Amino acid sequence: MTQSLPLAIIAGSGSGLGCTLLSHFEKNGYKVIGLNRSLPSTTDFDIRVVDLTDEKATKVVIDTLIKEHGAPKVVVHNTAQLEIKPLADTTCNDFEACWQSMALSAFILAKSLMKPMVDNGGGTFIVSGATASLRGSANFSAFSSAKFALRGLTQSLAREFQPQGVHVVHSILDGIIDTDNSRSLHSLDPNKMMKPEDIADVYFSLCQQAKSTWTHECDLRPFDGNF
Template structure:
């Protein structure tokens, strides 16, 4: 039976590369996002199902997985991509906007992981991957909100790896340390930016790891990026 993947927070760039590669790998693809207007062409290209979902809303996330139960079933791979940036000095940050950003970057990951994990536990297998950032291991000035969200995301992944690896559920946290090349990016012959197709390839290689050598985290950065 063909594998399936759910990509939450789908859009262009990395999500599109993931969807295309998973399709090439023979996987059924489901794309979930708050705004689905931007996903029509990608859905046609990858024969993916589209699902409107606010990842920070528990009811929306529960509904998403219930929909999948009736179609592709429990995904073999779930990828959580959403994040929210809110820049500003600590004295000026709006508390309400801060909470909204944390819900998207971190709390939504918990909601998606919870729904995925309980289904994967019942089946006895699966992979849950989280797209992190350099902000998850080093916090920059005027970026406290993004750092809190990404630090929390990394902590969630680390905790789940220790809990779920013994249950045959593979957890992955991907620290994307650098800017990702996009169609809007100028030509980059020296590969100074992260190639989204190559990032996607790493996700699939991670998913295919033999469980005797499961990793839970990897850092990806261009060869010119500083540590």
């Protein structure tokens, strides 16, 4: 183990919010490592390719990271799989894939990292939620049910591990994140989208909170968002 900087692990470190989180935490004094199903097309970060729904593969990667750098002080679970279909067109595979991508991967990540974080004096574990964490809209049966499950899992983790020193946060991202992909799919004014840099700034501030005033759940949205 050679680490001198605190470690931040970003699970779901694609080219949008994920890589922005890596950049933000690196600029603020962290050793950053991403976990992703595939490598982004362009990146200068250390990203380990792993299927986070595979418990054995994830444990191998996590054990290696802890051996190399020590237990993380920050973990962000930022994986998602968006399915927008009428119920009649949603297959069992669609439904299960959403659950695996979000709820199962968070369960496996927490199971791999909570004990090492507790043993290392604690840290912060942030889970990225969405509008669908609170409201099941039409055509979102697979996605919303998975986000609801993810929120419940995060609450359970908070009640088990916050007394042991791990600050567990569920962050509801109630809006469209401004990325190249979202601009190609939506006709929204980019000025009314959520800026990845601003989300990253909030996530970093959550990691700095005093233990007497920990936030468990926060909701972030553009200034003119409907809620």
